[in-house]
Amino acid sequence: xxxxxxxxxxxxxxxxxxxxxxxxxxxxxxxxxxxxxxxxxxxxxxxxxxxxxxxxxxxxxxxxxxxxxxxxxxxxxxxxxxxxxxxxxxxxxxxxxxxxxxxxxxxxxxxxxxxxxxxxxxxxxxxxxxxxxxxxxxxxxxxxxxxxxxxxxxxxxxxxxxxxxxxxxxxxxxxxxxxxxxxxxxxxxxxxxxxxxxxxxxxxxxxxxxxxxxxxxxxxxxxxxxxxxxxxxxxxxxxxxxxxxxxxxxxxxxxxxxxxxxxxxxxxxxxxxxxxxxxxxxxxxxxxxxxxxxxxx
Numbered sequence: 697x698x699x700x701x702x703x704x705x706x707x708x709x710x711x712x713x714x715x716x717x718x719x720x721x722x723x724x725x726x727x728x729x730x731x732x733x734x735x736x737x738x739x740x741x742x743x744x745x746x747x748x749x750x751x752x753x754x755x756x757x758x759x760x761x762x763x764x765x766x767x768x769x770x771x772x773x774x775x776x777x778x779x780x781x782x783x784x785x786x787x788x789x790x791x792x793x794x795x796x797x798x799x800x801x802x803x804x805x806x807x808x809x810x811x812x813x814x815x816x817x818x819x820x821x822x823x824x825x826x827x828x829x830x831x832x833x834x835x836x837x838x839x840x841x842x843x844x845x846x847x848x849x850x851x852x853x854x855x856x857x858x859x860x861x862x863x864x865x866x867x868x869x870x871x872x873x874x875x876x877x878x879x880x881x882x883x884x885x886x887x888x889x890x891x892x893x894x895x896x897x898x899x900x901x902x903x904x905x906x907x908x909x910x911x912x913x914x915x916x917x918x919x920x921x922x923x924x925x926x927x928x929x930x931x932x933x934x935x936x937x938x939x940x941x942x943x944x945x946x947x948x949x950x951x952x953x954x955x956x957x958x959x960x961x962x963x964x965x966x967x968x969x970x971x972x973x974x975x976x977x978x979x980x981x982x983x984x985x986x987x988x989x990x991x992x993x
Contacts, residue, residue: 697792702762703880704790706730706750707769709737711840712796715873716767717743723881730759751775753782760785765792765880768823772815773938779822787826792886794879795823796872799834799891799955800945811941831879835892836954839866839974842903849907849982853915858925859946860901860917863953865893868969868977871960878963890959895968897953903971910975911983922947 703720707713708729720727721740731737734745748759766786797816802809805821823830845855872892879885901917908915922943929939960968
């Protein structure tokens, strides 16, 4: 897009955003990161970090000034009230937007869907209608979501959750970021919708076993009922529609494994990273504290 192009990454301190920022920086282009708290962003040297909040379109002027393309990672649901004005502000500056959506969003823009997928469908429609050159990324579950098990694995090596056989094609967040950076830097992705997955569908029980191998400690999955899981999730989300919108697809994936696509290898020219690779990369998060760490605590 030219030697003077400037690339903005929102959600720059998250699981995917951090990888995207680093990859863009390493490619030699100018990269700017949006953060509500630049002082705590801890991003690589050479990255311009600018204060702003997608939920407050009026705060984005400095972040969008001179921007050529945007990797848009949206704070799902929490900022939807500001989405029309925010997307309009982005479209006044950027020529290209790559939006991080989610697998399961209906292809029909008129289809009615609620919860998190409904939020993504809403943003997809706004991006499509904004007049910018767009690319939509629809990944399956992030491998990083299993970090929610880290505390219980550190404590006793047991994960308690519903649907032991729920098989997901979890994707390494770096693979998502690499596809996003390709779509930002290269021509030929305009108007594309990419469903991104890991190389295989792997059950939750198997995921726990693989994490155990990565940390060198026995681990096991202890299945709880969907009803018990619903109560736990309601305590966190306090939104029955969102919780039921999660449990329903999980139950289906316990019967039929999640889709596996060849999109990542086709676009990147190499196999998608496995869950075992992700677990090895993040093993430290699951290991129990050492005796010295316990003593210091």
